[in-house]
Amino acid sequence: MMYMPDGTDFTFVCPECAESMVVNGPMRDALIENGCVVCASSVSSQSFSRA
């Protein structure tokens, strides 16, 4: 699911390394596409919740 530019922030929690951060929509899409920025593990949309 691609980000809709409505200004929504998301809380990301990596299922592997437990890194947590608040991200905007484009960052959420980049994480799903490229993996966790900290540990490089795969990331799915289930790793995000609305902040």
Place this chain on the structure above:
Amino acid sequence: MSLDQQTNLSSDDVDALLSRHETGVLSLAKADEPYAIPISYGYDTVGGRFYLRLVSTPESEKRAFLTSSPDARLVVQESGEGVYRSVIATGTLERVSTDDLTPERIVQYGQAKRPLFEIWADTKRDLDIQLFELVPESVSGREVRVDLDEDAK
């Protein structure tokens, strides 16, 4: 061994070498004490920056050298069939906070390889992984060719 030819690599050749490899040796210094470690990196040919994930513990020697944006030198080298190439990048190693992440930076770290992670015994949850960027002040590459047939005589 006879040295036949020694040339400087062009910027395109430097970019190509850095792009086809994913590991190098990162050297840091604190006062007159040296420290060198093998690392994995991702390289952005457009921005000319290196993206690194470094694992350390509060008590580790590595952590002691990673404080306050240390001067750094990264060496990447390859060799084969009488050709030896090396690239040396010198600059400052800057820590990247997750507060400073952008979609573009996330993409760059996504391209950074992580083979050295595989040798860590701890789970990722137990590792302290920090993000860094090496912004080179200078990058140079060199190629040396030797005549292996001549050496065999």
